[in-house]
Amino acid sequence: MDEFWPVPDALAYLAGRWRVARAVRDLSSGEEGEFTGVTVFERSAGAGLVHRESGTFVWRGAARPAERTLRFLPGAGPGSAEVRFADGRPFHDLDLTSGRCVADHPCAADLYRGEFTVRDAHRWRTVWRVGGPAKDLLLVTDYTRDGADGD
Structure with missing residues (x-):
């Protein structure tokens, strides 16, 4: 994606409820x-926002509940x-002023x-590449604002 959607106020943009779809790939095993x-x-x-993520993680055929909490x-x-x-x-700094x-x-x-890209007012993506002696992972997460129309 070559075009990004600039975000003048990151906390105002992120506030609310988002649907999450994350693909996780172990690059060493292919799982x-x-x-x-x-x-x-x-x-x-x-000040700021509390980020609460909850859902189902499926790995090696087993589905289990998963959740995490972050502070922005x-x-x-x-x-x-x-x-x-x-x-x-x-954890890390985040600057969405340019949309990336x-x-x-x-x-x-x-x-x-991590690479964060804002696609529009209702969609953004994170791509985390995790490398080192313990991990070799790629995590791609798409966020869609709950209630947003479109694909």
């Missing part, structure tokens, strides 16, 4: 899985955010490299 569910970005009691705090400017784990540890952002997160000896 594939998928996650389907919802992500809700709600205003937190303090105001960043250096309105188009940006500081993304943190539920316990407050830093690349972020890194070192995790032990592995490196998570």
